[in-house]
Amino acid sequence: MRNVIELHEVTFRRNGKQILDGISFAVAEGQHWALLGPNGAGKTTILGMCGAETFPTEGTVRVLGEQMGKVELARLRRTIGHVNPRHPLSTPLTLREVVLTGVSGTIDLPMRWEPRPDDVDQVNALIDTLGLSRRADDRWPTLSQGERGRALIARALVCQPQLLLLDEPSTGLDLAAREQLLETVDTLVRAHPELASITVTHHLEELPTATTHVLLLAQGRIVAQGPIETTLTSEAVSEAFAHPVDVQSDRGRWTARAASRVSR
Structure with a gap:
């Protein structure tokens, strides 16, 4: 080990x-x-x-x-996956977009960046696993603190x-x-x-x-x-x-x- x-x-x-x-x-x-x-x-x-x-x-x-x-x-x-509940955002991304930033390794989505279809599939699978599918398109400020915490775990795990x-x-x-x-x-x-x-x-x-x-x-x-x-x-x-x-x-x-x- x-x-x-x-x-x-x-x-x-x-x-x-x-x-x-x-x-x-x-x-x-x-x-x-x-x-x-x-x-x-x-x-x-x-x-x-x-x-x-x-x-x-x-x-x-x-x-x-x-x-x-x-x-x-x-x-x-x-x-390395890092979960910080004080995650800073300069724009009100959706929950799905926040998880996608785990793929790009950034806080906000990079300009003119498009995720690969398999990255989107993995993000959606993680969101579903963590019970967040119904909130996937909701903006970050509207989410509860608990939903944000689970979303940040999904973000941390997206790059395996x-x-x-x-x-x-x-x-x-x-x-x-x-x-x-x-x-x-x-x-x-x-x-x-x-x-x-x-x-x-x-x-x-x-x-x-x-x-x-x-x-x-x-x-x-x-x-x-x-x-x-x-x-x-x-x-x-x-x-x-x-x-x-x-x-x-x-x-x-x-x-x-x-x-x-x-x-x-």
């Missing part, structure tokens, strides 16, 4: 401030990692490196077998990526929409056993049941990493968030609440 992501002793500084300090971990094919930690822990910076968007100040980053700094980035990025990155995919979703999106992720993972994924979130409740591993971060350093069942403990989460937390799991779903304090 080959690694699709490898970070070795990675440090990152911005404007003289150290964001990451000595980060090392690897994601193998078929593994599904969660990056957890408080605001400012460095989760988004790590995700940027995994998406071939951010270069380390020190250390080595390898994405899909290619070393950052020694590879054509545009080609590499086309093999080897790596799927989910950047706080449940942002702005109500309870029902969140559960529907998580069910979608779990269904896709089962259908594509070779796919690797990384999900960034603040909340344990937002982890798909397919999550196999976890990386806990605090202040740019690793608190704990490994298989989720043995790593996502009350002690590790309490250390990462600098607050006593009680962690529980039930059939692959996780919850966290403030640990009760007994006064003496």
Whole structure:
């Protein structure tokens, strides 16, 4: 089983401030990692490196077998699916058009660009798989946040990526929409056993049941990493968030609440 992501002793500084300090971990094919930690822990910076968007100040980053700094980035990025609920649009595209931008690798549809018929067929198939056919011709501003989230997953999958990155995919979703999106992720993972994924979130409740591993971060350093069942403990989460937390799991779903304090 080959690694699709490898970070070795990675440090990152911005404007003289150290964001990451000595980060090392690897994601193998078929593994599904969660990056957890408080605001400012460095989760988004790590995700940027995994998406071939951010270069380390020190250390080595390898994405899909290619070393950052020694590879054509545009080609590499086309093999990575990235789901960002804050997806920027300058024009009110339809849902189908947004998914089509996954083929062109752009935010908006390029001028005078025409997709191939098989690309259109694949886009329509993904839209149907994700239960969005009835909204395919509706404009982006009219869609619910949950519909947008599923559309962005379709956009990320249209180029058949080897790596799927989910950047706080449940942002702005109500309870029902969140559960529907998580069910979608779990269904896709089962259908594509070779796919690797990384999900960034603040909340344990937002982890798909397919999550196999976890990386806990605090202040740019690793608190704990490994298989989720043995790593996502009350002690590790309490250390990462600098607050006593009680962690529980039930059939692959996780919850966290403030640990009760007994006064003496």
